[in-house]
Amino acid sequence: MIKLNEKRIARIALSFLKENAGILIGLALLCAVLIIYDAVNARAAFLSKNNILNVLRQTATNLYVACAMTMVIILGGIDLSVGSVIALSGVVTSGLIAFNGAGLGLAVLAGLGTGALTGAFNAALISKTTIPPFIVTLSTMNIARGAAYLYTGGQPVRVMSDTFNFIGSGYIKDIPMPVIYLIVIVAISSLILNRAKLGRHIYAVGGNPVAARFSGIKNSRVTFFVYLFSGLLSAFAGIVLASRMFSGQPTAGQGAEMDAIAAVVLGGTSMSGGVGKISGTVIGALIIGVLNNGLNLLNINSFWQYVVKGVVILIAVYVDFMKKQKKG
Numbered sequence: 001m002i003k004l005n006e007k008r009i010a011r012i013a014l015s016f017l018k019e020n021a022g023i024l025i026g027l028a029l030l031c032a033v034l035i036i037y038d039a040v041n042a043r044a045a046f047l048s049k050n051n052i053l054n055v056l057r058q059t060a061t062n063l064y065v066a067c068a069m070t071m072v073i074i075l076g077g078i079d080l081s082v083g084s085v086i087a088l089s090g091v092v093t094s095g096l097i098a099f100n101g102a103g104l105g106l107a108v109l110a111g112l113g114t115g116a117l118t119g120a121f122n123a124a125l126i127s128k129t130t131i132p133p134f135i136v137t138l139s140t141m142n143i144a145r146g147a148a149y150l151y152t153g154g155q156p157v158r159v160m161s162d163t164f165n166f167i168g169s170g171y172i173k174d175i176p177m178p179v180i181y182l183i184v185i186v187a188i189s190s191l192i193l194n195r196a197k198l199g200r201h202i203y204a205v206g207g208n209p210v211a212a213r214f215s216g217i218k219n220s221r222v223t224f225f226v227y228l229f230s231g232l233l234s235a236f237a238g239i240v241l242a243s244r245m246f247s248g249q250p251t252a253g254q255g256a257e258m259d260a261i262a263a264v265v266l267g268g269t270s271m272s273g274g275v276g277k278i279s280g281t282v283i284g285a286l287i288i289g290v291l292n293n294g295l296n297l298l299n300i301n302s303f304w305q306y307v308v309k310g311v312v313i314l315i316a317v318y319v320d321f322m323k324k325q326k327k328g
Contacts, residue, residue: 016279023266023283030287034294045297053176057244059289060178063282064237065256066263067189068230070281073264074193075226076206076273077126077133081118082234082260084144086253089114089238091148094157094248097164104163111239112232118144119231126227127220141257148250157248168243178240185233190278202226207274255306262309263288265316272320288312 017024034046045051065082072079093111096102102110118140125136159165170177193199201222204212213219237256242248267284269276291312292305 019277020268020280020283023268023280023287027283027287027290030290030294034290034297037298046294051293051297053179055286055289055293056179056182057176058292059285060176060182061237061241062256062259062263062288063182063285064185064233064240065230065260066281066285067185067278068226068233069257069260069264070189070267070269070276070278071193071202071226072133072230073261073269073271074202074206074273074276075223076209077223077226078137078261079122079227079230080134080137080257081122081140081144082230082237083253083256084141084148085115085118085231085234086238086241086256087148087248087250088118088144088151089235090242090252091152091157091248091250093239094159094164094242095151097159097161098157104161107164108167108239112235115231115233115235115238116228117231119228119234120224122231123224123227127223145250152248152250154250156250159242159247165243165246168240168245178244181236181240185236186278186282193278198222198225203274205273258306258309258313259285259288262313262316265313265320268320270320271317 031046038044038046065086069079069082089111092114093107096107096110097104122133122136122140125131126133166177168178172180193202201212201217204215204217205219205222209219234253234256238253241252245252263285264276264281265271265284266287267277267280267282269280288309291308295302295305295308
């Protein structure tokens, strides 16, 4: 039995390496450059424990959103509202605690409910109409961001609560809480896509929605779940981020949709739908996190991060295009 388990683990590991060889090499090269830079300058900034934990914390917030975004893009859609949902759920949770004296449980449920309602609204419009997901989620992006500003008057909502702050800033045996959540979310997302019937339906609808419908799949139900899941994970990211910053910020999550999309397409998910893996998204998010961290360590202007992410997305989409050209 042990030998069988070892063989199975070896097969899974080998399959993982084959599927993600390109981006794993890219991540290794990026880390190597930063390690060499540290060695030349006689320091150990990149490999320090604090820096590694910082990269993981920053990557975690992106990956909560990116896991759901992977499903959205596999489905053939897009969700531009995730960054605004991060802000709105964060200020709703913080506001209920700071302004209304609500308990932590109720406040967190309200924040998650805010994200779920936004996701359900997106899903209803996308599944019941012919309005493109880009337009629907662009609209909710502005609505949610505006609601966050209106609720707070454009000001941060400070929360002085140890229990709330523990959500995003606490540790369990030297492991940051956001990293623990990350492991759970990645595991659940992987199980949905790789083991569940729903996952097969997501791939089927993304690959060919007409064929999926004729095979008996309820496309609207699949779409509803995916966008609901996206809203829910975005809300969770907003709550964790608000806890880390000790306040709900109406400006939080700006550019989060770009980070999530960059991680997803860099991880090999096709923008045309039907193709993608959570494992690739995890590596893609790590590359984005290490890249951002590396630019800071190299004292490069932070504005270059936007340029680099844009180039990364363009290259990843172009590679996907070339793959399709070769297959065609």
